[in-house]
Amino acid sequence: MKYAGADWLPKDIKISELGRKVADVLGQVFQGIYHLEEVRGGGKEICWNSNSSISVPLYGSFATYDDPKLTVLLLCCVASKIAVNIAPRHENKVRLEFTPGCPIPGIFQVNTNGKKYSNVFTMANDFMIDAGGSVDRLADGFMGRGQAIGTCNPIPIYWLSRLVNSAHESCCRVEVSGRSHKKLHIRITGRDPGGTTMYTRHPGIEYPRLYRDYWEPLLEEESVNA
Numbered sequence: 001m002k003y004a005g006a007d008w009l010p011k012d013i014k015i016s017e018l019g020r021k022v023a024d025v026l027g028q029v030f031q032g033i034y035h036l037e038e039v040r041g042g043g044k045e046i047c048w049n050s051n052s053s054i055s056v057p058l059y060g061s062f063a064t065y066d067d068p069k070l071t072v073l074l075l076c077c078v079a080s081k082i083a084v085n086i087a088p089r090h091e092n093k094v095r096l097e098f099t100p101g102c103p104i105p106g107i108f109q110v111n112t113n114g115k116k117y118s119n120v121f122t123m124a125n126d127f128m129i130d131a132g133g134s135v136d137r138l139a140d141g142f143m144g145r146g147q148a149i150g151t152c153n154p155i156p157i158y159w160l161s162r163l164v165n166s167a168h169e170s171c172c173r174v175e176v177s178g179r180s181h182k183k184l185h186i187r188i189t190g191r192d193p194g195g196t197t198m199y200t201r202h203p204g205i206e207y208p209r210l211y212r213d214y215w216e217p218l219l220e221e222e223s224v225n226a
Helices: 017-029 037-042 069-080 120-131 140-145 157-169 203-225
Strands: 054-059 082-090 093-100 147-152 172-178 184-190
Touching: 017 054, 017 069, 017 082, 017 093, 037 054, 069 082, 069 157, 069 172, 069 203, 082 157, 082 172, 082 184, 093 172, 157 172
Parallel strands: none
Antiparallel strands: 054 093, 082 093, 147 184, 172 184
């Protein structure tokens, strides 16, 4: 494990196998579970001892790269064989709902060849039609800035895998955050596939490092514990 997870939680906390996996995943996503106010002191709202489902309330947004919490969340959940549903809670607040078992089979690795969309709205609509995210609104005023902004329903892990794949394949950065208690806010931003600076690089340039740093250590740890 690269960052502190379940081992950092108070020793008097009762924790199930699922709870340990969830805590370890959160530790990798946030580069140490101790960075989360919601879990300091054990996290009173979190039922770590459940073997069926664990819900974690969080503040902030998740993106596919440039602080790639969304990509790391997906990688770690698949490698840990647990599923996650990203649900809205309030403005800029989400709830991560974890359950055992993961419907994404085999080794998860996105195609990073890149096929930059000429119009970021095409990518947004393609993803929402393909993954079933049901966008309610795309702000036409953002077209000139290379952005698509909309709202969508909760995102289960299958749709999440399609979203991350689409972003990395399409030179787009996707950011998800809470909009209301019913809807998520989604922002899709185009990137230059040839760029190498912090804010223009192709998402696929970052993906191999994420795969190496987060996926492979989890697989190695699982093989040792088997």
